[in-house]
Amino acid sequence: MMNQTTTNWNENSGSQINVAYAGLELRELIAKDLGDSFHFAFNDTVEQLGEYLGNQSILTIPEIVLMEVDKEEKCFAMVETLRKNFLMNGVIIVMLSTRADKRLVQTAIKLKLHDFYTYPFATSDLRERLNFLVRFKLIKPKLLEIGKEVDTTYKMPAGKRFLDLFISITMLICLSPIMLIVALAIKLDSKGPIFYKSKRVGTGYKVFDFYKFRSMRTDADQLLAKLSETNNQYAAEETGVAKSAFVKIKNDPRITKLGNFLRNSSLDELPQLFNILRGDMSVVGNRPLPVYEAEMLTSNEWSMRFLGPAGLTGLWQISKRGKEDMSERERKKLDNFYAQKYSFWLDLKIIFGTIPAMLQKEKV
Template identity: 40%
Template sequence: MNTSDRYIMDNYAQQHHIGEQDALPIKVILVENDDFAVVKFLKKFGTELSIKVIESAEECFEFIKNTYPPDAIIIGRNMGGIKFLETVRQESWTNLLPVIITSDQITPGLIKEVAEKKGDDLFPKDFSSGDLVTRLKYFIKRRHYQASQQTKANILEVKIPFWKRFIDVTSTGFALLLLSPLLAIVAILIKLDSKGPVVYKSRRVGAGYKIFEIYKFRTMRTDADSMIKNMGSLNMYTKENTEKKIEGLCDDCKALGACQQQLYLDGEVTCEKKYLTQKKEKVAFMKFQNDPRITKFGGFLRNSSIDELPQLFNIFMGDMSLIGNRPLPLYEAEKLTTDKYIERFAGPGGLTGLWQVTKRGKGKKEMTEEERIELDIEYARNFSFKYDMKIFFMTFPALLQSENV
């Protein structure tokens, strides 16, 4: 990257040897209420980024409070960008979130102000200078490093009682011996069904904020990530499907039978004129129905929960327990490093736990993130042999329910 093109730059990447980001969709929130400015941004970056457009700083802050954070937020100075930046940096769960400020004019005073407010970068509104995509890739790598350092600082000492470890080892050891023929057959069928490894590994944060790799049988194709770019028409969150868009062409495009001004939005091709007539355009991140990335045999493994069986090895090796708080993906655990939430990691990690069975006991269809965390904290404070046995026997009725826990 040419440092002369950047207004706010540090040597963080060089100090920590941060390389290029893998070819995954970069999720960006663009805070903008000017349709023409949005169109220009989509034309420039729509094929490279997964973009969600939000029309105000207040709505953006509410959005990131209630969902997984994006890889970066781009907000204009005239959209309240400086105030938004101050708010984001005051919250512990968003203080690592990359925020890029844009402005019609870049002045020395603005450069200094954004730097003092701990903004990550400053771009001209038309992005006429600087490499935005390269900068975003750097932010992702930097954030992962910062989160890992924060994790180390928040490590908790969690001692697993002898009775709990004894139950885990004896029960999973017996189960693995009993299920070994099934595990072998499933492994063979996975290899016959598609190319790739039998077991999929995913990093999780468990007891004491310790990171480990959780095991599952592979249910997706090995080229799943690269397929995302060509799956826009299957996105469940896009507002209209391809057929509806053809019916909704503007008059000029109807006369020619096809869109003449294509616009790329979150992997979808839509009509630019039609987009400009919409009052609001809500575009979410990737979620698919009948996902073609899942192998034929993988669909069966997921529906039957057989893909979860390799986690018995995790329990046997001590990464987690049969009963405990469910280990979280890194991006979720990053949000729970404050004193208010860190206690949920003071309890053992587990395959099933209190919030899963409580959901059934109260007949709740959905449970908020806050409610789940409170139950995790309750378990961490009160787990015992009697408590574990109660949860264990409550798990079986929950498994018979139609909804996943």
């Protein structure tokens, strides 16, 4: 039995990342496939991991804690213990499981783990994910700080900003009577505020307040965690993926009767004209995502979507919106394509294609 054994440093691979590992079932696989990429301290059990971490100083704390889900599920209690230790702030925590159990995934989500993998999975994917988490999560643990670091990579072209101001001001003037009627209808239809405000992540991981007309019950956010597991349109497409990055609820029970009409007619989106006016987003771009979705898209392959403008409408809306057969990968590819290829003429094409796409029939 091995206790706290350490792999050799591989200077050729540039391994500088320390990983504290707990578990026996997948240890051999991890040591074989990732031993050259990371510096491991192996522990047989969660308890031994706790002892190992307790003996570390601020200079020797590992960048990553990688735990297998044990039979007694003590690993989750260990996460809570680590979170209470101020020395462990910023440490990346990832879990591995040999059991395909949705309950384990839900617990991991509630604890806000950096990731959760169910075996079998590709160790190359795990390697890439850990490297990326170190670069983005460890260096800038909070999404707000990530935004400060990378939001300078995109600068709104003057012509695009002029088009945004012209369209948003014109629409606000022309549609103000309709917006007033919608506001009164929401007030009479159900209890709660007229507007719904949430934190969204746009260009360069910049977080801002995102506005919509309220179309849901006031307890909608509390119900999201459960519904994202049972009713999500974007089911995880590959074995070993803990959770789909995007969340789109089928036949969402949280939506009010009036909310159904507002969503199907896209009237609920009108307050975003104020976001465009403020410069939070553009008329055309990739949809700004809720924080919990954006945190799932920090891999090399998909972070590109945040290097382009955030927008009210985009390629997704005019090509696949509301269609049951749309996969998560298709949506990501559309977002990446726009971030790389957007132009004035592509924006005009998307704007003209948005009107017929606004009236969707599917309840997704």
